[in-house]
Amino acid sequence: MTRSLRLLYIALFLALLLVLGGWSLRSFFGFATGPDASVLNGRWSKAVETHYDDQFPIKRLGTNLWAALDFKLFNEGRPGVVLGRSQWLYSDEEFNPAVNEELNLQGNYALVEGVRQALKDKGVQLVMAVVPAKARLYPEHLGEVQPARIHADLYRDFHARLAAHRVLAPDLLGPLQRAKQAGEQVFLRTDTHWTPQGAQIAAEQLAHTIRAKTPLSGEPQRFVTEASERVSHQGDLRRFLPLDPLFENLMPAREPLDKRVTRAVEPGAGDDALFADREVPVALVGTSYSANPDWNFVGALKQALSSDVLSYAEDGHGPILPMLSYLKSDDFIHHPPQVLIWEFPERYLPVNNEIGDADPQWVAALKQTGARQQSVASSPKPETPTRAQN
DSSP states (O other): OOHHHHHHHHHHHHHHHHHHHHHHHHTTTTOOOOTTOOTTTTHHHHHHHHHHHHHOHHHHHHHHHHHHHHHHHHOOOSTTEEEOSTTOEEEGGGTSOOTTHHHHHHHHHHHHHHHHHHHHHTTOEEEEEEEOOHHHHOGGGOOSOOOOGGGTTHHHHHHHHHHHTTOBOOOOHHHHHHHHHTTOOOBOSSSSSBOHHHHHHHHHHHHHHHHHHSOOOSOOOOEEEEEEEEEEEOOGGGGGSOOTTTTGGGSOOOEEEEEEEEEESSTTTTOGGGGGSSOEEEEEEOSHHHHOTTSOHHHHHHHHHTSOEEEOOOSSSTTHHHHHHHHTSHHHHHSOEEEEEEEEEGGGTTSOOOOTTSOHHHHHHHHHHHHHHHHHHHSOOOOOOOTTTO
16 A cells, blocks of 8 residues: 555545544534433433443444345344334234243233232223234235244134133224224234224224123213324334434335324313212223323223223233232222223233232232132033933
């Protein structure tokens, strides 16, 4: 290499460092730490280090480049997503076999029955809202990756077990499939969740069952649902494709989401404080299918039931933890509802669901109660003796 080339190489290298350094420093404009961070306690330097690491351009370049290669060459994203055809994305929880899945499955079945017994002791009617998997509703967009064997009959098996214990559990899969065949989109293309229309269909089916099997006491209340706004929705499964900003054009396109809002017609209706001294008609426990206001599932239930609905659903914790938290809450202990809707996505059945700070012995006791009831329900009933036998 000649002296001129060496100088050019050094100049280009320094220029690259200067550009990367300037790019990195741009991320500090507007950067601020919490009031408890100072140089003396080390929290300020840690915050700076974390921020710089997150915004370091080489890291972002490498992440984007690697993700683009996985996406284009192998049709894969990060763990958490399964890529389908026509830009459809699925949660890998609906595909991957779980560790100790059979053991988890039996434990979760027993826990559901144990919860039903605990609710029955308080005079509460349990209604299960089993949310079918997205891959079950939209299998036509799946690629080569198919759900694990245990997922094949999961929805049907869950309903069969609930029916054996006479738990109210309306079929949500059928109405959602019929709406889909009619041209309605009931699940989002790039998101784990249902659309507001899908949530409304589920709410109407639940309300039909509750009216027929366990009518609510008290005067009905009127609720109306109105269109709110149309937004460009960035599905939660897109975050498992770290292609932006460099390869944003490769990302599955965002999709329109028509938000809805439900309001009470009568003055005072829908005010949670009204239930401080009287019976709570309906409570809802569940996951982000219920907790996220984007789907308006709570509002759809209010309108379909002509009743207020108190939601104790939580985002990001699965269906078990919110239920355990609710059973120990003062609201449940002092003001149990007439009907409790438990929204439970089928994909959580074969996994070891978190229980948070719940007492493990108490949870184990719930499972033991449920397992005993399952054993009784599955035991053959003695035959009634006939005249000839007598």
